[in-house]
């Protein structure tokens with residue numbers, strides 16, 4: 001279920017915006033799609049295995065559709081936000097088994113307003129394909145893939 005809602009629905013609606021809605025209806029020269037992933041989409045998170053997998057999918061999809069090869073054809077930027085723990089209702093919906101691990105995590109829940117403010121900043125300043133972290137109420141910053149993980153594929157590497 002979480003894969004359907006978090007990953008498949010994100011892919012479906014982004015594809016619709018990218019290939020159909022924005023080409024037909026946008027007013028400016030550029031369109032922007034910002035997907036909501038999570039820090040659990042950058043690092044595997046033991047409290048939410050299925051959720052973490054779904055958000056890794058959102059990050060990978062965003063980077064792939066956010067490749068500049070696409071932008072040259074469409075002038076649509078695709079980016080993602082990766083919030084850390086944020087004070088919303090979502091935490092009340094955890095499955096019973098996983099609740100026993102809640103004390104393993106040591107963050108404070110940031111207020112939801114910071115997500116809105118960060119969204120506006122990324123909308124104005126973010127580059128195509130960029131992934132942004134919002135955690136512990138700190139200013140939003142871009143995730144540095146080069147120092148953290150394998151690079152995305154831009155040439156034959158196998």
Ligand SMILES: NC(=O)C1=CN([C@@H]2O[C@H](COP(=O)(O)OP(=O)(O)OC[C@H]3O[C@@H](n4cnc5c(N)ncnc54)[C@H](O)[C@@H]3O)[C@@H](O)[C@H]2O)C=CC1
Nearest residue numbers: 005006036037038039082083084085086087088089090091
């Ligand atoms: N709160 C947090 O700590 C974090 C949240 N996120 C992400 O932020 C996004 C928003 O989550 P929150 O505001 O925290 O959660 P929330 O539980 O407060 O809000 C989620 C909303 O999604 C709606 N929803 C759920 N299933 C749906 C469906 N099948 N069709 C249509 N709407 C549906 C709910 O009715 C609710 O309004 C989610 O993608 C979540 O994964 C990411 C990182 C951290």
Ligand SMILES: CCCCCC(=O)/C=C/C=C\C/C=C\C/C=C\CCCC(=O)O
Nearest residue numbers: 002038039040048049050051084085090
């Ligand atoms: C430091 C980690 C920050 C993680 C932030 C985040 O994305 C928080 C999410 C909070 C709650 C998720 C709640 C429900 C997830 C839905 C289903 C979980 C199913 C269990 C599973 O295997 O994932």
